[in-house]
Amino acid sequence: MTRYLVTTFRTPAFQARVVEQHYAFLDQLREQGKLELAGPFADKSGGAYLIKAASLEEARNLAFADPVHLTGSSVVTVYEWNAV
Template sequence: MFRYLVTTFRTPQFQMSIIDEHYAFLDRLRQQGKIELAGPFTDKSGGAYLIKAADMEEARALAFSDPVHTSQSSIVTVYEWNAK
């Protein structure tokens, strides 16, 4: 398993109503053991989460199924991260 940092930055089309779905999505990842850390930025511009995945393809598939991405409320980017 590798670690991937997922960043989410709100777009002008951001929908506040999507937040509950986003948190439910993160909770499902947590229950599956795929998420290590998650949280919003204090300036309310978005947030980030750290996921574990077999490869970049799996990491992108997970991140791009996030409701903030599928609703076009946020720009979601995935980085392979060699954190220690």
């Protein structure tokens, strides 16, 4: 499994109600053993999370199922990350 860094940056269309759904989504990833780390940025502009996936395509599929992406509340970007 490879690690992927997912960043989420709030858009002008951000919906505060989606935060609870986003956290539930992250809990599901954690239960599946795919989420390593997650948290918001201190300036409240968004956040990031680290997931494990077999490919970039799988990582994108996971990240783009995030409610913050589906509602247009955040721009979600996935990076393959070679953490040391």
